Each structure stands twice: as structure tokens, then as C-alpha cells.
Amino acid sequence: MNVIEIENVTFAYDRQVVLENVSLKVEEKDFLAIIGPNGGGKSTLLKLILGINPLQQGSIRVLGKTPSKSLSSIGYVPQNTNVNTDFPIKVIEVVLMGHVGGKRPLFGYGKEETACAMGALSQVGMEAFAQSKIGALSGGQRQRVMIARALCAHPKILILDEPTSSIDITGQREIYELLRVLNQSITVIVVSHDISVILEYANKAAHINKQLSFHDISDKSHTFHMHGNQGHFCEIELLQMLGSDGCGTCNTPASPSELSGSETAAGAVNANWREEK
Amino acid sequence: MIEALSFDFVQHALLAGILVSFTAGIIGSLIVVNRMVFLAGGIAHTSYGGIGLAVYFGLPIFLGASLFAVAAAILIAFLTMKNRHRIDTFIGLIWAVGMAIGVIFVDLTPGYNVDLMSYLFGSILAVNTQDLYFMGALLAVILFVVVFGYRNILAVSYDSEYAALRGVNVKFFYTLILILSALTVVVAIKVVGLILVIAMLTIPVYIAEKLSSSLFSMMFLSGAIATLFTLAGLWFSYTYNLTSGASIILVSAASLGLFLLLYQRGKTC
Numbered sequence: 001m002n003v004i005e006i007e008n009v010t011f012a013y014d015r016q017v018v019l020e021n022v023s024l025k026v027e028e029k030d031f032l033a034i035i036g037p038n039g040g041g042k043s044t045l046l047k048l049i050l051g052i053n054p055l056q057q058g059s060i061r062v063l064g065k066t067p068s069k070s071l072s073s074i075g076y077v078p079q080n081t082n083v084n085t086d087f088p089i090k091v092i093e094v095v096l097m098g099h100v101g102g103k104r105p106l107f108g109y110g111k112e113e114t115a116c117a118m119g120a121l122s123q124v125g126m127e128a129f130a131q132s133k134i135g136a137l138s139g140g141q142r143q144r145v146m147i148a149r150a151l152c153a154h155p156k157i158l159i160l161d162e163p164t165s166s167i168d169i170t171g172q173r174e175i176y177e178l179l180r181v182l183n184q185s186i187t188v189i190v191v192s193h194d195i196s197v198i199l200e201y202a203n204k205a206a207h208i209n210k211q212l213s214f215h216d217i218s219d220k221s222h223t224f225h226m227h228g229n230q231g232h233f234c235e236i237e238l239l240q241m242l243g244s245d246g247c248g249t250c251n252t253p254a255s256p257s258e259l260s261g262s263e264t265a266a267g268a269v270n271a272n273w274r275e276e277k
Numbered sequence: 278m279i280e281a282l283s284f285d286f287v288q289h290a291l292l293a294g295i296l297v298s299f300t301a302g303i304i305g306s307l308i309v310v311n312r313m314v315f316l317a318g319g320i321a322h323t324s325y326g327g328i329g330l331a332v333y334f335g336l337p338i339f340l341g342a343s344l345f346a347v348a349a350a351i352l353i354a355f356l357t358m359k360n361r362h363r364i365d366t367f368i369g370l371i372w373a374v375g376m377a378i379g380v381i382f383v384d385l386t387p388g389y390n391v392d393l394m395s396y397l398f399g400s401i402l403a404v405n406t407q408d409l410y411f412m413g414a415l416l417a418v419i420l421f422v423v424v425f426g427y428r429n430i431l432a433v434s435y436d437s438e439y440a441a442l443r444g445v446n447v448k449f450f451y452t453l454i455l456i457l458s459a460l461t462v463v464v465a466i467k468v469v470g471l472i473l474v475i476a477m478l479t480i481p482v483y484i485a486e487k488l489s490s491s492l493f494s495m496m497f498l499s500g501a502i503a504t505l506f507t508l509a510g511l512w513f514s515y516t517y518n519l520t521s522g523a524s525i526i527l528v529s530a531a532s533l534g535l536f537l538l539l540y541q542r543g544k545t546c
Contacts (some may be wrong), residue, residue, distance in 0.1 A: 050442060051442075052442070071442060076439070078436070084435060086486065087310055087435055088490060088491055088494075088495045089435055089491060093431065093491060097428075097435070097440070097443065099443075107424050109428070132490075149439075153443075
């Protein structure tokens with residue numbers, strides 16, 4: 001089942017075309033990595049999916065509905081969680097912000113809401129910090145809190161914009177391990193230019209530089225060569241494979257038949273690959 | 278000092294000081310966390326235009342200044358949402374144009390020489406009963422808004438993009454904060470004057486921010502600290518026969534310096 005269907009979307013800021021004829025299908029429980037150069041249109045595509053940017057051309061369906069009507073089914077973790085760290089706000093209050101719908105008390109927060117927020121915090125392993133000031137946390141911890149905020153609304157899709165851009169290597173690993181666990185029940189979409197780590201965890205990759213090229217990378221044993229360097233892939237090699245240069249043939253998205261054909265096999269190999277690790 | 282408390286105007290001044298300090302503490306917190314200090318400065322100076330118009334047309338000063346300041350707040354809110362890039366230019370412009378309008382209309386008023394200084398630097402000893410009602414009513418409205426709108430105001434202030442995604446009407450709350458700031462500035466003009474009002478909206482808030490873990494406690498702590506500064510400033514002003522507004526601000530600034538010294542030392546130990 002496709003949770004997100006994007007068809008022939010073109011988007012321009014003041015006549016400067018950022019996305020051109022982009023199509024993409026995201027299936028349930030995919031772990032999609034959206035990669036590409038700065039200014040290539042990654043964030044713009046996200047904003048279209050979230051309904052922050054108005055659609056100009058083409059169509060976007062999230063769980064069969066338009067983006068603005070499906071907001072409650074998307075959990076969003078924005079970029080730059082390090083801004084506003086002086087703000088006097090407790091971790092639990094940040095998480096409660098993610099709550100949507102339901103009955104709201106006249107003032108303050110309801111018991112159920114607080115319980116739900118605590119649940120989201122324990123999902124990301126941060127329940128002990130509920131009463132801490134957000135500024136007292138490390139970058140990685142803060143990112144977990146932002147993920148908890150997104151989980152608070154029980155989303156079907158979790159979208160993260162550059163989740164590890166300002167976190168040290170250990171913290172990055174921890175975030176991706178957390179996303180892998182969450183991915184067992186929800187679809188995860190990560191925008192990043194830190195491709196070396198993310199491609200280990202993703203099963204699909206979309207490279208965006210105005211146009212989009214889609215890759216099923218769940219079969220990692222065939223697609224990539226592992227390098228000895230702490231399990232990181234060689235980025236240049238990856239970029240070449242994913243079509244940033246010299247790969248004219250894969251600039252069209254994979255056809256649906258191709259996708260579904262490879263799916264079962266890919267899933268099996270993917271499981272093997274994880275065990276090997 | 279004690280016998281001074283029996284005078285009506287001293288009682289009024291003290292009551293006005295407390296009401297305005299709490300109002301300034303609560304709204305100042307919102308102004309600081311939303312990074313709107315420059316906007317508030319613009320609104321404060323623009324409101325002099327309202328004072329000039331009120332003098333010219335013979336309206337109550339509070340009414341003229343309030344209407345003018347609220348109009349400026351709405352204009353600034355609109356401009357901020359429309360054109361973020363050059364917003365500082367527009368605010369600087371509104372700031373100066375408002376003051377110019379005020380000066381011109383005071384010039385045009387025949388036979389009436391308004392005391393400009395009392396609006397620039399405050400005239401807390403001239404507070405009357407009507408002013409007190411206005412101050413009390415504004416504080417009540419602000420308390421109502423921050424208590425019942427707290428989570429939305431918090432969401433908009435902390436992360437407006439995310440708040441919008443969660444269905445909070447960001448533009449409404451942003452404009453609301455600016456309008457309340459405009460009204461706060463108008464009542465604070467009585468106490469410290471429109472030039473010094475910015476210090477009253479920021480110094481207690483800065484101290485409270487360091488000591489608070491939530492916006493809610495920050496707002497009320499700011500109010501309490503502002504009250505302390507105002508009362509101490511009034512005492513200085515009375516004892517040494519100094520201008521009250523300037524005394525309040527200098528007491529605040531000196532306390533801030535002391536606080537930072539102790540706070541830094543407390544941190545390093």
C-alpha cells in the first residue's frame with residue numbers, strides 16, 4: 001500500500017524552478033532516504049508533503065488525502081532543533097505540543113495528554129528528562145525529544161529533516177537505531193545529506209536535484225561495497241550510483257511493476273544483511 | 278516616608294507601579310521569547326503620535342495612545358507576515374513617523390503646551406483613578422489570555438512553524454501578542470515613559486528567564502521582579518528627589534549587573 005503518492009509535481013519560487021516533474025511513491029513501512037545537494041529541493045518537497053508550501057502543479061496524496069487534510073497522520077521533526085535553546089520550556093511541554101485533536105481542558109494539560117506525552121518520551125528513552133529544561137539537553141537528546149513530540153500524535157508516517165546535522169557520530173548512530181525500531185510500525189522518511197550513515201538504514205533512496213531519481217536499495221549486498229572505515233560507505237561511489245552525475249538512465253522514477261517485483265526478494269535480502277551486521 | 282503613604286497620589290503611584298509591573302513582566306516575557314523587543318520599541322515610540330492626536334482633538338490621552346499603538350501593532354504584524362526581509366527598516370520608519378506625527382499635532386494645538394517630558398520619561402505621581410481602572414482592566418485581560426491561551430501562545434512562541442502544522446492559528450496569536458504589547462506600552466508610559474519602557478519590558482524578564490524552567494513561571498517571576506524594581510525605584514525617587522521613571526530603570530539595571538555577577542559566580546563554583 002502506498003502511504004504517499006506524488007505525481008508530476010513541479011514547484012518554483014518566483015519563477016526559479018526548484019522541483020521539476022517529480023514523482024514518488026512511498027510504501028507502508030518504507031524507510032526512505034531523501035538525499036541530494038543543498039538547494040536541490042529536498043526541503044521544498046518535504047514542505048509540499050506537509051502542506052506548508054501550496055501545491056502548484058501535479059498532485060500529492062498522503063494516505064489518499066490532500067496534505068492539509070492528513071496532517072494528523074504525519075509526525076514531523078523539523079531541522080535545526082538547536083535554535084531557541086534559551087527558551088524556558090520543559091521537555092514534557094515540548095512533547096505536549098505535538099498533541100492533536102481530542103478533548104482539551106480549559107487550561108493547562110489533561111491527564112491523558114500528559115500520559116500520552118510520557119509514553120512518547122519513554123519510546124525514545126527520554127522519560128527521565130521530562131521535567132528538565134530543553135536547553136540543558138545535548139543535541140542528540142534534544143533531537144530525541146523532537147521525535148517524541150512527533151510521535152505524540154500517533155502518526156503513520158514520520159518525517160525528519162536533517163535529523164543528525166548537528167549531532168556527534170555516536171549520537172547519530174543512536175538516532176538511526178531508534179528510527180530503525182520505530183520503522184517496525186511506522187513509515188520513516190529522512191531528509192539528509194549525510195548519506196554515509198543513512199543508507200545503511202534506509203531501504204529506499206530518492207536523490208533530488210530539481211529532478212528525482214528513485215532507488216530501491218534494500219538489497220545492499222549487491223548495490224554497495226562495504227569499506228573498512230567503520231562501516232561507512234564511500235560517499236563518492238554512492239553519489240555516482242545514485243545518479244548525481246553520469247547516471248542519465250535512472251532519472252526517471254522506477255515503474256510500479258519494477259518496484260513490486262523486487263519487493264519480496266529485497267525484503268529477504270535486507271533481513272539477511274542486517275543479521276550479518 | 279511613612280507619612281507620604283497617606284497622600285492619595287502616592288497611593289495611586291504605588292498601585293499603578295504594581296499593576297504596570299505585573300503587566301510588563303508578563304507581556305515582556307512574551308516579547309523577549311518571541312524576539313520582538315525592537316518591535317515593542319517601535320510601538321512605544323509610535324504611540325506618541327496617538328498622544329499628539331489625542332491632545333489636538335481633545336480626547337483622553339490613554340484612549341488616543343491606545344488606539345494609535347494598537348493600529349501600529351496591527352500594521353507591524355501585517356508587515357512582519359508579508360515581508361520578513363526588510364521588517365527592521367519598516368519598524369524604524371514607523372517608529373520615527375509616529376513620533377513626528379505626535380510632535381506636529383502638539384504644535385498645532387492652539388494655546389496648549391503639553392509637557393512632552395512627562396510622556397517621554399513618565400509621570401507616575403500624576404496617575405488618577407481612571408488610569409488605575411484602565412491598568413487593572415488591561416492586567417485582567419492579559420491574565421485571561423495567558424491562562425486560557427497558554428498552550429497556543431507557548432507553541433507559537435517556541436516553534437511557530439510546528440504550531441502551524443498542528444493547526445494553531447499562528448497569525449492570530451502573533452497579532453494578539455503584539456496588540457497586548459501595544460496596550461502594555463501605553464500603560465507603562467505613565468510609569469516610566471515611552472523612551473524607558475523597553476528597559477522595563479526586558480530587564481526583569483532577562484533575570485526571570487535565567488531562573489525559570491517554564492514560560493508560565495517566567496511570566497509571573499518577571500512580574501514580581503519588576504514590582505520590586507518599581508517600588509525600590511520609587512523609594513529612591515522620593516528620598517533623593519529624582520525623576521521616578523529614570524530611578525526605576527537605573528535600579529533595574531544595577532540589579533541586573535549584580536545578578537549577572539552572582540549568577541556567573543554561582544555557575545563557575
